[in-house]
Amino acid sequence: MKMKELEKVTGVNRETIRVYLREGLVPQPERSGRTVADYGDQHVEAIRAVRRLQRENRLTLAQIKTLVTGSMTEKRINESAFDDLETLVSHRANSDQTPVLLKTLVGQYPKAIEDARTLCEIGIIDITDTAHGEALSVTSAQLVSIWGEMRKAGFNETLDYSPEVLGHYIDASEFVGRWEAKTFLDHVEGRIDVNEAARMVEVAFPLMLNFFGLMRRRAFFRHVEAIQHEREIEEPTLGRLPK
Structure with a gap:
């Protein structure tokens, strides 16, 4: 497809697309001539991924570039962002990067x-x-x-x-992940279409990660206090961790 069609499919204007190209976040187009550029599905996917990272995670282009290289930013990133980041890297890899x-x-x-x-x-x-x-x-x-x-x-x-x-997280994450996947499919399979299911997952993932994180935090401090209490019975000089 040409630039005009790419603009229509992605809903992003050519000036913005050119910025993405210049920043290396979208792969360069195939060129059949000096002034003829051809774009494909990989360009559409990359542009949409960048837009979602900007809009849903409030990331700047500089922050996206930093994350694509594997480094961390000061901004907290939702787990949902990593599918889009992987998309950008896969298209970079296809471009010999x-x-x-x-x-x-x-x-x-x-x-x-x-x-x-x-x-x-x-x-x-x-x-x-x-x-x-x-x-x-x-x-x-x-x-x-x-x-x-x-x-x-x-x-x-x-x-x-x-x-x-960190090996302790392997079985725990597999257990929770499998239970969540099975529960989700049991409730939605055959009832809603794929696009609606994908939308629900995008919304649910960060919410349930926060939910589980809060439960873990509460459990952690409850167990710290209980373990300290048990140890104080045996060793009264053990100090307490601040809450």
């Missing part, structure tokens, strides 16, 4: 390579070998970056913390 190179995380997180390999060994992420070096998906890079932030907060070898402790 790699996913997030593991070595690019080392500047911000010195232990990134070590942590990524540990997370890979316990089954949380996958590492891909490319011509440019070991690489991660955007989601996997974000998981490594999150542990890097945990290290900065003090969760490190000094307190015998390593990424291996």
Whole structure:
């Protein structure tokens, strides 16, 4: 398709599309001549992904570019954003650009390579070998970056913390994820169309992540208090964590 049709399909004007192209967030078009550019489904998907990231997650183009490289931003990102980020990376990869190179995380997180390999060994992420070096998906890079932030907060070898402790999340996430998937399909399959189901999932995911997060937080402090109480009976000098 030509630019005029691309504008119509995406609802985005050509000036904005050209900005996306210039910033490297949308792959370059196929060119059959010096002034003839052809666009396809990958361009439509990439443009729509950028627009959703801007509108639904209030991200700037600079923040989107940062996240696509696997680095973190100061802005809290909803889990729902990562499907769109993966879409952008997949189209970059199809344009002979790699996913997030593991070595690019080392500047911000010195232990990134070590942590990524540990997370890979316990089954949380996958590492891909490319011509440019070991690489991660955007989601996997974000998981490594999150542990890097945990290290900065003090969760490190000094307190015998390593990424291996995250293995406990594997079974828990699989259990919750499978239950949610089955429950959702049991309620909607055959009752609503695919587009409506997709819309519901987009709305529900961030809401239920917040819901579960609040329940976890409440459970954490309840168990901290209970465990401390048990230990105080045996060891009265143990201090209490502030709530």
